[in-house]
Amino acid sequence: xxxxxxxxxxxxxxxxxxxxxxxxxxxxxxxxxxxxxxxxxxxxxxxxxxxxxxxxxxxxxxxxxxxxxxxxxxxxxxxxxxxxxxxxxxxxxxxxxxxxxxxxxxxxxxxxxxxxxxxxxxxxxxxxxxxxxxxxxxxxxxxxxxxxxxxxxxxxxxxxxxxx
Amino acid sequence: xxxxxxxxxxxxxxxxxxxxxxxxxxxxxxxxxxxxxxxxxxxxxxxxxxxxxxxxxxxxxxxxxxxxxxxxxxxxxxxxxxxxxxxxxxxxxxxxxxxxxxxxxxxxxxxxxxxxxxxxxxxxxxxxxxxxxxxxxxxx
Numbered sequence: 001x002x003x004x005x006x007x008x009x010x011x012x013x014x015x016x017x018x019x020x021x022x023x024x025x026x027x028x029x030x031x032x033x034x035x036x037x038x039x040x041x042x043x044x045x046x047x048x049x050x051x052x053x054x055x056x057x058x059x060x061x062x063x064x065x066x067x068x069x070x071x072x073x074x075x076x077x078x079x080x081x082x083x084x085x086x087x088x089x090x091x092x093x094x095x096x097x098x099x100x101x102x103x104x105x106x107x108x109x110x111x112x113x114x115x116x117x118x119x120x121x122x123x124x125x126x127x128x129x130x131x132x133x134x135x136x137x138x139x140x141x142x143x144x145x146x147x148x149x150x151x152x153x154x155x156x157x158x159x160x161x162x163x164x
Numbered sequence: 165x166x167x168x169x170x171x172x173x174x175x176x177x178x179x180x181x182x183x184x185x186x187x188x189x190x191x192x193x194x195x196x197x198x199x200x201x202x203x204x205x206x207x208x209x210x211x212x213x214x215x216x217x218x219x220x221x222x223x224x225x226x227x228x229x230x231x232x233x234x235x236x237x238x239x240x241x242x243x244x245x246x247x248x249x250x251x252x253x254x255x256x257x258x259x260x261x262x263x264x265x266x267x268x269x270x271x272x273x274x275x276x277x278x279x280x281x282x283x284x285x286x287x288x289x290x291x292x293x294x295x296x297x298x299x300x301x302x303x304x
Contacts, residue, residue, distance in 0.1 A: 037259045072299035079300070130280070139261060139274045148262045148302070151274045155281035155301040161184070163296050 034146045037138045038080055044131045045077045048157075051127055053074060059117045066124075069160050076153050125164035130159035167264045168221050174256045174276075178211040179228035181249045187234050188242035194302060196239075196290050200246065203283050210279075213272060243291040250284035260303030277302045 052070040056063060114120045135154035139147045182204060185191060189200035199281035218225040236242045281301035288296035 068295040069297065072297060075299040136208060136274050136278065140267065140270050144262055144265065147270070148258050149300075151261045151277050152300045152302050154274060155278045155300055156297065158278045159281045159285040159297045159301065162282055163289065 007068065018046070021159050033141075037142050037150065038146060041135060041138060041153065042077065042080050044134055045073055045080065045153075048073045048127060051124060055114075055120045055124060059120055062117055062120070065121075065163070069124075070133065072156060072160075076156065079149060079153075105134060121164050125161045128157045128160040132161070139146065165259060166265050167260075167266070167269070168218075168223065168265050170256065170259045170263050171214060171218050171221065171269075172223070172226065174253075175211065175214040175225055177256050178207050178214060179209045179226075179255060180232050182211060183228060183232045184234045184249050186280055188236050188245050191236050191242035192237055193239065196243070199283075199290065200242075203246070203250075206279060206283070210276060217269060217272070225242060240291070243287055247287040247291065250268055250280045250287060251275055254280040254284065254302040255304050 023066060049070065050067055052073065056066055056070065059066075114123055132154045135150050139150035139154060142150055185200050185204040185207065189197055189204065192200055215225045234245060238244055254277055257273050257276035261270060261277065264270050264273065281298075284298075284301065285296045
């Protein structure tokens with residue numbers, strides 16, 4: 001079919017309209033403040049896991065004490081990062097900070113002399129305490145959906161200090 | 165659950181906790197009796213904070229029941245009761261976190277959950293439980 005001049009003008013007008021539409025700035029996507037809180041909590045839990053792994057490697061005699069605590073931190077991480085749905089779409093929480101990302105691990109107080117088990121336990125207790133405070137602070141500003149989990153994590157870390 | 169219903173539920177639980185510690189403390193030896201005493205004082209302080217919060221909501225707070233069903237026959241039962249008290253209070257403090265946006269109440273709830281988790285850990289330790297901590301205190 002041969003296009004008429006009218007067809008071409010109409011197509012041009014449509015193209016111009018499309019072009020005009022595409023130049024309109026996109027609506028800003030609202031950022032969920034919970035995502036940053038969850039991402040920070042994930043980073044803290046990963047730092048704890050790293051510290052526990054190092055302590056377990058250096059002090060096998062502490063395994064019966066530390067292994068259950070490490071397992072609880074793994075549970076914390078799993079609750080903060082639920083697995084992807086069957087369709088493959090990750091939840092909003094899991095996209096906040098993927099496990100495969102490289103977290104900043106500046107929170108681990110490695111400069112302490114950790115060659116003795118008692119020193120290592122003390123260092124872990126210090127890290128647990130600071131993490132408890134940070135989780136608790138996040139629970140104060142988080143939404144009602146995520147605040148109870150952050151509060152539970154804070155309480156769990158506080159109880160870890162007791163046994164360390 | 166509303167903020168006020170959780171607050172009144174918490175207050176009732178704190179009344180029960182104070183009664184329970186008064187009973188179970190007599191069945192304990194040192195230093196667990198000392199832990200019961202400090203727990204008793206901590207719950208009294210929380211009770212007073214909750215009374216203030218309930219009054220601020222325009223409701224006259226309920227007082228304690230005349231008695232509670234807390235038969236304690238010995239040390240083991242006393243330790244179990246103390247742990248149950250703290251575990252159940254933890255659930256209620258977590259409930260409060262979930263229903264309030266009031267900064268003061270949210271802070272009170274977060275601290276209440278922390279304190280109950282710490283005390284529960286001390287009671288599990290006193291009872292000789294292998295793993296004295298839990299991953300998610302307050303989660304029912």
